[in-house]
Amino acid sequence: MASNQKEVKLFGIVGSPFVTRVEIALNLKGVEYKFVEEKWKDFSDTLIKYNPVYKKVPVLVHNDKPISESLVILEYIDETWTPNSILPSDPYKRALARFWAKYIDESVGAVQKVAFTLDEKEREKYIEEMQASFQILENELKDKFFGGEEIGLVDITAAFIASWVPIIEEVIGLKLLTSEKFPKLYQWSQDFINHQVVKEKLPNRETQVTKFKALHESLVASK
Amino acid sequence: MASNQKEVKLFGIVGSPFVTRVEIALNLKGVEYKFVEEKWKDFSDTLIKYNPVYKKVPVLVHNDKPISESLVILEYIDETWTPNSILPSDPYKRALARFWAKYIDESVGAVQKVAFTLDEKEREKYIEEMQASFQILENELKDKFFGGEEIGLVDITAAFIASWVPIIEEVIGLKLLTSEKFPKLYQWSQDFINHQVVKEKLPNRETQVTKFKALHESLVASK
Known part of the structure; x- marks a missing residue:
């Protein structure tokens, strides 16, 4: 596992289409991660600390730094792990x-x-x-x-x-x-x-x- | 003028906060452009051809290729003209x-x-x-x-x-x-x-x- 794959956590709910986006992107890049299951309408304190503005999933945590909003996360994943581009280069x-x-x-x-x-x-x-x-x-x-x-x-x-x-x-x-x-x-x-x-x-x-x-x-x- | 500044047109309405974003970004980069004034609720056929999905301003046209949605345009400007970055590098x-x-x-x-x-x-x-x-x-x-x-x-x-x-x-x-x-x-x-x-x-x-x-x-x- 490359060093920049260490400490990748995804706070999510199984079945959320926004969370699924992030899972597909991480899988496309071959990034191993820990899935932290949250409960709908009863989010953990950790989730709320990581996403105080929207208080929702998905939140990707990479080396203790949280990122929210699925489309923002997809771009971050593309810029952080290079194989299998998510965005075109042009x-x-x-x-x-x-x-x-x-x-x-x-x-x-x-x-x-x-x-x-x-x-x-x-x-x-x-x-x-x-x-x-x-x-x-x-x-x-x-x-x-x-x-x-x-x-x-x-x-x-x-x-x-x-x-x-x-x-x-x-x-x-x-x-x-x-x-x-x-x-x-x-x-x-x-x-x-x-x-x-x-x-x-x-x-x-x-x-x-x-x-x-x-x-x-x-x-x-x-x- | 650098060759990639040629043929930059901005279809907009003076006073639209979305159009102002694009004008500031182009100015930050030192890009010369032609402002094409549109009329609110009476958009030109050209504008509608360029942005058939939303039919609204701003539309940036660079070398005859149209781009819509102000935040998308800002990222395009940042990737196309390098001086004075709009986004951080990290x-x-x-x-x-x-x-x-x-x-x-x-x-x-x-x-x-x-x-x-x-x-x-x-x-x-x-x-x-x-x-x-x-x-x-x-x-x-x-x-x-x-x-x-x-x-x-x-x-x-x-x-x-x-x-x-x-x-x-x-x-x-x-x-x-x-x-x-x-x-x-x-x-x-x-x-x-x-x-x-x-x-x-x-x-x-x-x-x-x-x-x-x-x-x-x-x-x-x-x-």
Whole structure:
């Protein structure tokens, strides 16, 4: 293990799409790390000390120095461990990757709302919003991955589309990302979840479905 | 003029805090550029072609290649023109700068709401939210600038606090960023607007006050 891999800790929650991004990036770089499991809405004092502004996961701690916000962490990982670049080297291509990562990051909200809105009319609105984003990404996808032949910043940021959306589909019983409607994005989602580096870090699907189902049922019951 | 300064165009609106960020960064680097004035809510076809996703300013066009989103543009400028770094060279310090720039960027919304909310109770809520952010920044400010002895990414992102907030104060007749409440942040705001590179690029204060006053009065009249 290279000396700069020592003392890497990731404070996270299994199943959080933001935490999954960091896990995929560390795995891509071959960085060994200790995963420190946090509890949703009951974060440890250590987590709050490390991320006093947002009080949330993920937090990456490298040599006792904490870094928060998944996209900031991804750039740090890319700059700290050199093999398998997450960002392209050309400044213009880097700018495009950052633009699309930011765009995708901002669309997480609509997907979360699709998952947790019970009112059908309201949910329909969020599905439209989410699918409008999918269409923009469908048009943008030129190669196997957003990063070209290999995964990069945009793919890693979009991990929730490939891994979360099918779980939401199963829980709410609706098809959202289909090969008919979004052929390229659907194919990307399959290639992405089957990529060795990604596959090793995706949370177990059945566990996630069970967790989401329970959460969804408790929402319905408390309505 | 270096060859990589050729063909730099900035599509913007005078007074937009997002556009001002890019102007300050280009000035810091000594990059000559052509400012292409756009009209609010009536953007040119060229602007929409360059930024079809968000359809907004700023858009930086370098050698016919467009880049959108002010923070993405700032990183591009830093990577393309080397003198006077906007980001520190150390990966951890870069991560912190990106974290704070993102934090400040997300607080623009509260400031805009303070400016354009007429309901007093609601406005009070946004003022509290905004001042909570100011307090966090007050605690974070260790040196003359967020970037140390020189301005950097965080300072440039926060330009709206130094230049916009006093205009809002004048228009709505309330003191928001005072030296009593936020001594370090207030001093920073003075040092920032008086920095040569910044001063040359801030929109004319009187023009902005007149523009905001008219906008505010039309809001009151249409209430």
